[in-house]
Amino acid sequence: MTHAVLPAPAVGPYRLSNPVILAPMAGVTDRPFRQLCRRLGAGWVVGEMVTADPSLWHTRKSQLRMDHTGEPGPRVVQIAGGDAEMLAQAARLNVELGAEVIDINMGCPAKKVCNKAAGSALLRDEPLVNEILTTVVAAVDVPVTLKIRTGWCADSNNGLRVAKMAEAAGIQALAVHGRHRQQRYTGNAEYDTIAEIKSRIGIPVFANGDIDSPEKAAWVLGYTGADAVMVGRGAQGNPWIFQQIRHYLAEGQTLAPPSFAERRAVLGEHLAALHAFYGQTMGVRIARKHVGWHIESDARFTAEQQRALKQQFNALTSPAEQFEWIDRAISPDAQAPLFAKGSNAA
Template sequence: MPDSRPMPQIGRHRLPNRVILAPMAGVTDRPFRQLCRRLGAGLVVGEMVTSDPSLWNTRKSRQRMDHTGEPGPRAVQIAGGDATMLAEAARLNAAQGAEIIDINMGCPAKKVCNKAAGSALLRDEALVADILESVVAAVDVPVTLKIRTGWCADSNNGVRVARLAEEAGIQALSVHGRHRQQRFQGEAEYDTIAAIKQAVGIAVFANGDIDSPRKAAQVLDYTGADAVMVGRAAQGNPWIFREIDHYLRHGACCAKPDADERAEVLRGHLRALHGFYGDYMGVRIARKHLGWYLASDSRLDADRQRELRAAFNALELPNEQCTFIDDLFCPEHEAELAWATNGTSAA
């Protein structure tokens, strides 16, 4: 059944649909955010930015904070462990055009948790409350929060943290259905997300292992969440946002992208990466994205993926990478893939 509830709202921003691109360091840069938005994401969140302004002058930080040409609402995620510093970072980002400030309390990376930031904060609920109240008070734009279910299996405190968030004035809450010690291992659980949705009146976004339109619908139905947040499943498959949105609206799957559209999207993504990062870094960053695109192509077995990835990774110039895409989707190559797929099916 199509979801007939009103679309979720974050402060004054009503989202156009129920599927959101999760913030991912090293992935959700401006080219990828723009692509996912164009292919159906109702909201995209930028890469995590440190709350220490003294570190913002590095090239990496400047690129992470670059939202030039992006439609609103512009959502910026900040991370840190000091309430005063996070509040100042929120204020400065809002002054630079951020329309939503998201606080990271979900990152499981050691280098983040070792600095008492990310999901490590979930161990100190008093500090959590201090941070949330300080950041909300510092800005006039809505503030959201991303968490995990807890620090470990014995400290599954997501419901308590959610209540603290609502009391502090947080406008929406994204919950990854794993505790920190799981990192990305095992399967996400949605019981805690459902309990959080029952416990608070703010918008709740379900995150974790949402990799298909049907899975998105099942998670929304099971948890009662207002939207789903998609992360790793969008790598190499930005069409997933369009597919999920269509399924939630119509109860049926839409057509998969054909070869022409896949080629067009890959070419455009490569050109955007080259333009954003420059030729040297753009070529290198494009390599991981092409690897994800190859991995998402069900017609390619693991050996063929490795061959193509190795050939692409050896290229050093932007025009060589673009020519690679032209060759990959040439009629002769498509015919070869079709034959291989049919042959495998027939076997």
């Protein structure tokens, strides 16, 4: 069966190179990961969530999240907050710093975000949602997009009302995660709400939630009619998912998995970028979660072996040790040399 390639949507003056998007994930989609996913086929990438409060931008975390040096456009910056004027000011300042698209976060379920009446907590207050959308759109001359969930809880599935509000306010694309806030990331995403939203508004809609394979991406696009799929956790440990989805949509066939040589090269490139971006101490620390996701995605190892491998890698304290470990781990006969060093998982 051949799958037709859906035309990639446009967001304002920017047309996606393909309908597969890297979702914004705090603590994950930093500049090194965005650049890697773009190189491996993502048609659009969104930066990590940045607080709308400029008084907090002096922190190292915010400074790194706002660093888009060397990235090709369009540079998409996501802002989060609960005050319309503050969000508008944050949008203006980020545009001055080089943002070419502003994305408003109304989808994050994290307690520390929702407790500040931001992220998906905003969905409980539709008048405030409308105020934020209209104020931010009016504040900048670049496209403004929005990311939401289907609602706050099962009894308040107001995603369609918010979507209509967004279109009326001038939002130029809408990403919808197929869960309400109280689900966080549990259970299964549902796509009926996304399909209904897509059928009732005229701006591009991006389907998000549980997109973890090329087959799932094609099914979700067909079922919802969405203009693109947005991949989040499915890219952790598998940045190749973007080229895999793109190939499947174009050819209707599954792309061969990356070779050990390619996996080793890509992971080494990613680690080098992390060390350069964060500095050696923090870079070594940040690398641990990314390598952990790669280990979890390696079907050769049992859960017990994966835990042992992650413990080994997490004990390493220098870039040189990390690169040496990867050279041994990402190989057809990785199990013998790795487990020979005292692992109890052999």
